[in-house]
Amino acid sequence: NAGVTQTPKFQVLKTGQSMTLQCAQDMNHEYMSWYRQDPGMGLRLIHYSVGAGITDQGEVPNGYNVSRSTTEDFPLRLLSAAPSQTSVYFCASIRAGGAGNEQFFGPGTRLTVL
C-alpha cells in the first residue's frame, strides 16, 4: 500500500493564479482532511470529508475549495492564490467510526505564493 500520496511536493505560484493540490489514499478510508502547517501555529484544518460527495469546512476554509467524487481522491483547489497561502499543506485520511483512530498523513506539499 502506498498510504497517502500528495502531488506536487513543491509549487511556486504568482498571486492570483489557481492550482489544485492532489491527494490520494489506497486504504479505503472514509474520512479525509486537509491541513495547513505554519510556523508556531501547528496544523490547522482547512476542509474535510466524511465520504464521497460529502465535504465540510474546517477552521481556515477561506480561499480553498474541495470536492470528493471518489473514496480515494480529495483534491484541494486554490481559487486565486495569495501570499498568505504560502504554507505546507498536508492531506490525511482516517478510518471512520472512532475518534481514537490514527490519522495517516501524506508527505506534504510546500507552496510558495509570490
Next chain:
Amino acid sequence: AQSVTQLGSHVSVSEGALVLLRCNYSSSVPPYLFWYVQYPNQGLQLLLKYTSAATLVKGINGFEAEFKKSETSFHLTKPSAHMSDAAEYFCAVNRRGGNEKLTFGTGTRLTIIP
C-alpha cells in the same frame, strides 16, 4: 470544545539525557490524546495514543506518555535521547464519542546536543 497546549516551542537536551515534552489538554468530556512526530521535510507519524484506562502508554522509538486526569496532562518522555529523536512533536486531542477531527497543539521542536 477541546484544545491542547504545548509548553515550550523549542526544547534542547543532550544526547543520553531525559526527554520531557509537555502537553496539557482541555476537554469537556473524556479525551483521546495523541502524540505525533514530524521529521524534517516529512509528514506526521503517530508516536502513541491514549484511548483506554491504561494511563501509561508506550509508543514507538522508546517514547512513552502518562495520562494524568488530575493535572489534565499528557507529557511525552524518553529516558535517553538519541540524535535521531531530533524532530518536531505535536500533541493532539479528540473527544470520546466525537468525530474524526483532531485538534493539534502548536508543536515542540526537539534539538539533541551531541
